Amino acid sequence: xxxxxxxxxxxxxxxxxxxxxxxxxxDVSLQVHRGEALALVGESGCGKSSLxxxxxxxxxxxxxxxxxxxxxxxxxxxxxxxxxxxxxxxxFQDSSAAFNPRRTVGESLAExxxxxxxKNIRARVDELLDQVGLARSVADRYPHEFxxxxxxxxxxxxxxxxxxxxxVADEPVSALDVSVQAQIVNLFRDLRASLGVACVFISxxxxxxxxxxxxxxxxxxxxxxxxxxxxxxxxxxxxxxTKALLDAVxxxxxxxxxxxxxxxPSPVNPPSGCRFHTRCxxxxxxxxxxxxxxxxxxxxxxxxxxxPLVA
Amino acid sequence: xxxxxxxxxxxxxxxxxxGRRLLEGVxxxxxxxxxxxxxxxxxxxxxxxxxxxxxxxxxxxxxxxIVFAGQDLVGLPDKSxxxxxxxxxxxxxxxxxxxxxxxxxxGAQIDEQIRLHQPLNRREARARTxxxxxxxxxxxxxxxxxxxxxxxxxxxxxxxxxAMALSCSPDLLIADEPTTALDVTVQAQILTLLREIRxxxxxxxxxxxxxxxxxxxxxxxxxxxxxxxxxxGPVRDVLDRPLHPYTQALLAxxxxxxxxxxxxxxxxxxxxxxxxxxxxGCVFAPRCSFVRPDCAVRPxxxxxxxxxxxxxxxYAA
Numbered sequence: 361x362x363x364x365x366x367x368x369x370x371x372x373x374x375x376x377x378x379x380x381x382x383x384x385x386x387d388v389s390l391q392v393h394r395g396e397a398l399a400l401v402g403e404s405g406c407g408k409s410s411l412x413x414x415x416x417x418x419x420x421x422x423x424x425x426x427x428x429x430x431x432x433x434x435x436x437x438x439x440x441x442x443x444x445x446x447x448x449x450x451x452f453q454d455s456s457a458a459f460n461p462r463r464t465v466g467e468s469l470a471e472x473x474x475x476x477x478x479k480n481i482r483a484r485v486d487e488l489l490d491q492v493g494l495a496r497s498v499a500d501r502y503p504h505e506f507x508x509x510x511x512x513x514x515x516x517x518x519x520x521x522x523x524x525x526x527x528v529a530d531e532p533v534s535a536l537d538v539s540v541q542a543q544i545v546n547l548f549r550d551l552r553a554s555l556g557v558a559c560v561f562i563s564x565x566x567x568x569x570x571x572x573x574x575x576x577x578x579x580x581x582x583x584x585x586x587x588x589x590x591x592x593x594x595x596x597x598x599x600x601x602t603k604a605l606l607d608a609v610x611x612x613x614x615x616x617x618x619x620x621x622x623x624x625p626s627p628v629n630p631p632s633g634c635r636f637h638t639r640c641x642x643x644x645x646x647x648x649x650x651x652x653x654x655x656x657x658x659x660x661x662x663x664x665x666x667x668p669l670v671a
Numbered sequence: 672x673x674x675x676x677x678x679x680x681x682x683x684x685x686x687x688x689x690g691r692r693l694l695e696g697v698x699x700x701x702x703x704x705x706x707x708x709x710x711x712x713x714x715x716x717x718x719x720x721x722x723x724x725x726x727x728x729x730x731x732x733x734x735x736x737i738v739f740a741g742q743d744l745v746g747l748p749d750k751s752x753x754x755x756x757x758x759x760x761x762x763x764x765x766x767x768x769x770x771x772x773x774x775x776x777x778g779a780q781i782d783e784q785i786r787l788h789q790p791l792n793r794r795e796a797r798a799r800t801x802x803x804x805x806x807x808x809x810x811x812x813x814x815x816x817x818x819x820x821x822x823x824x825x826x827x828x829x830x831x832x833x834a835m836a837l838s839c840s841p842d843l844l845i846a847d848e849p850t851t852a853l854d855v856t857v858q859a860q861i862l863t864l865l866r867e868i869r870x871x872x873x874x875x876x877x878x879x880x881x882x883x884x885x886x887x888x889x890x891x892x893x894x895x896x897x898x899x900x901x902x903x904g905p906v907r908d909v910l911d912r913p914l915h916p917y918t919q920a921l922l923a924x925x926x927x928x929x930x931x932x933x934x935x936x937x938x939x940x941x942x943x944x945x946x947x948x949x950x951x952g953c954v955f956a957p958r959c960s961f962v963r964p965d966c967a968v969r970p971x972x973x974x975x976x977x978x979x980x981x982x983x984x985x986y987a988a
Contacts, residue, residue, distance in 0.1 A: 403854040404825070507942050508713075537712035537880060542924035542936040549935070564854060571926035571936065595929060608855040609928060610862060610883035612910045619859035622810075623824045 363430075364525055364558050365392040365415060365448075370424035372410050372582075382628050384410035385421070386582040389654075392526065392558055397548075399561040399573035399590065401605070403624055407582040408562045412528045415560065416448050417441050429525070446476055449519035451529035455511035458518065459503040465514050466499030472521045488517040491554070492547060509540035513547065520551070530562045545571050566609055570594050575660075578602045581627055581635040584654060588661030598663040598670045601636045634666065642667060675741070676700035677874040678724065678843055683735040683745075685719055685728070685898075691946045693719055695898040695954070696735065698972060701843065701891075706865065706875035708885035708906065710921075711895035714943055717878045720895070721845050724876070725762050726752040740842060758788040761836035765848040767828040771820040777831045778804075778816025781838055788839045803834040807864060826857035833864060844868060847878045862888045882922060886910055894918045897943050897954040900972060904979035914981040917955045953983070961985060 372385035384407045392398050392415075400408040413419045415426055417433055426434040433444050452458045459468050466485055473481045486496045492513040503511060512532065519527050532548070533541040545568060552559060563569050569576060570590060577587040578599060586599040597603040607617045620639050625631050631638050637647035646666055657663040658670065678701040685694035694716050701707045709717045722728045724737055726744060737744040739760065744752065764770045771780055781803065782796040791799065797816065804812035807830040820828055829849060836844060846865065850858035865888045869875050877888055885892050886906060893903040894915065902915040913919045923937040941958045950956055952967040959966070965984050972982040 403856060509942065538921055538924045539712065539939040540942070542926075542938040545926065546935050546938065566855075567926040567928045570928060571932060591932065605855060606928070608859040610855075610859070610881070610887040611928065612882060612886035616859050616862060616887050619863060620856045623826055623857070624854075 363391050364394045366427040368425050371422045372414050373422045380628050383582050395556045395558050397559045397573045399569040399576045402579035406579040408579050412562045416528045446522040447524050448526040449524045451519045451532050453531040455515040458515050464500050492517045512544050526558045528560045581630050586663045596670050598657050598668040599665050600640050677703050679738040681736040686732045699893045701874040704872050706869045706889040708889035708892040709878045715895040716898040717895050758839045759841050760843045761841040762845040763832050763836045763849050765851050767832040776817050781835045785838045807834045843874045845876045902981045915983050916959045916961050
């Protein structure tokens with residue numbers, strides 16, 4: 361599979377005033393292949409949304425670069441980025457905020473087609489509604505007339521309008537009820553199979569991620585701590601943080617193990633050494649001083665830990 | 672259900688002034704030392720049921736019975752309700768950011784709650800606040816009490832709210848999606864805390880949409896759909912052997928965290944009815960794969976075995 365999107369040593373920092381700097385994304389390198397589904401997982405504040413937005417050019421990285429289809433897109437002006445926008449789109453969590461409430465959804469879906477000078481607009485809108493499993497007649501209705509699940513289908517249709525190669529979906533199902541969530545999870549699977557579109561899913565729900573993603577990157581305090589095949593990472597976690605995240609998911613079949621202590625440290629003032637060492641159940645003295653880099657660990661897998669749980 | 676229940680809700684109905692019926696007859700009990708999980712999708716009436724127990728729904732007409740410690744709360748004057756609320760029945764909410772006043776320190780807000788119900792002076796109240804925060808696992812509780820809500824992390828804010836809810840040692844704690852906004856690692860801490868509260872003898876009513884949370888924190892579960900309880904029983908029984916087709920479908924729709932990855936997740940076709948177009952028969956019939964002619968009559972919540980009830984014709988005698 362060829363590489364569609366590549367991030368090289370990406371950094372994203374926000375200045376907070378008083379000389380303080382928030383390190384949202386720190387030294388992230390990753391690849392997304394054509395048609396692949398990559399999931400970014402981690403707790404709130406770990407930088408997964410910042411990374412997603414930086415990958416797609418919605419925010420500019422502080423340093424490092426993003427290559428799309430072999431071309432450098434980071435640092436481009438908004439105008440220069442516009443042709444690339446058609447090829448990468450974002451699906452937002454809150455589908456009710458993603459549509460103009462005063463326009464019919466058909467008008468909203470048609471707008472990008474007009475801006476990009478496409479022909480046969482009505483036929484394209486019909487095709488999109490078919491693809492996301494909605495009746496063509498809904499094009500004449502307004503966003504408030506739809507249920508949450510239907511609106512998320514429209515939200516996906518909106519992202520697909522220009523036929524992108526890549527979707528970045530930020531928590532696409534976390535606001536939905538379980539039964540509707542299952543429908544949208546299936547829809548993503550169908551769309552990837554039929555359209556071959558690559559997806560970066562940002563999610564905190566590991567069971568959803570396991571169902572949706574080919575590959576998983578686990579983030580902690582702005583950095584990737586483990587990356588690899590989805591089932592491999594979740595079924596045999598190598599990083600103690602991945603294991604702690606999995607252990608914390610309440611399941612019907614076993615009692616909760618003792619939870620991780622404390623909260624995620626502040627990204628303004630991250631711990632020395634391995635950033636996870638303050639909460640890690642197996643931390644050694646070395647972890648407080650030496651920062652582990654992301655090293656290969658088995659096939660197609662990388663882990664940033666001095667003492668990985670699997671060799 | 673054996674000894675007198677701490678909370679006994681019988682056939683609770685709730686109507687809007689325009690006549691639309693939001694709750695269609697909810698019945699369940701919470702015993703002392705028991706945690707009842709109330710699960711269901713948005714709009715099923717879980718939170719309305721909780722708010723009815725708290726007497727926080729002015730303008731809606733309630734009928735049926737909500738018997739708390741021998742006293743019927745339906746139609747109870749607000750003055751009497753105020754004596755119970757906070758003191759004997761406490762509630763925690765999903766979003767502690769909006770439950771706390773942003774312009775006062777959390778300690779001041781917990782002190783106030785304590786002094787409202789107990790004859791303590793400021794210093795004694797603060798001592799109790801600090802002690803409570805400490806018990807909830809808040810590091811440096813004396814310092815934390817002086818902080819404003821926005822200065823605390825989500826997990827600490829939720830602990831502070833639980834501390835406030837427990838400040839008068841309530842007999843019943845109602846928790847409405849207390850961990851939904853939290854990360855799993857913090858959620859695990861809060862669920863452990865809820866277990867301890869129950870072990871200390873309070874009754875807990877936990878509203879959630881997460882079956883994993885129910886399994887971890889509850890002893891019993893009631894499944895709600897469209898303003899009705901469709902199934903209830905001990906947690907293990909209901910999760911291991913769900914009887915109602917809705918419970919079965921709800922459990923099947925959760926993606927598995929281990930084992931083979933299904934090609935397609937089982938889904939429930941359609942969506943729940945709104946109060947205006949709720950079917951007169953079984954409320955789940957339009958989406959049910961076992962639907963048959965006698966579903967046109969609303970099934971009662973009947974006992975199928977000791978402690979288990981289900982409202983479905985498949986189990987009618």
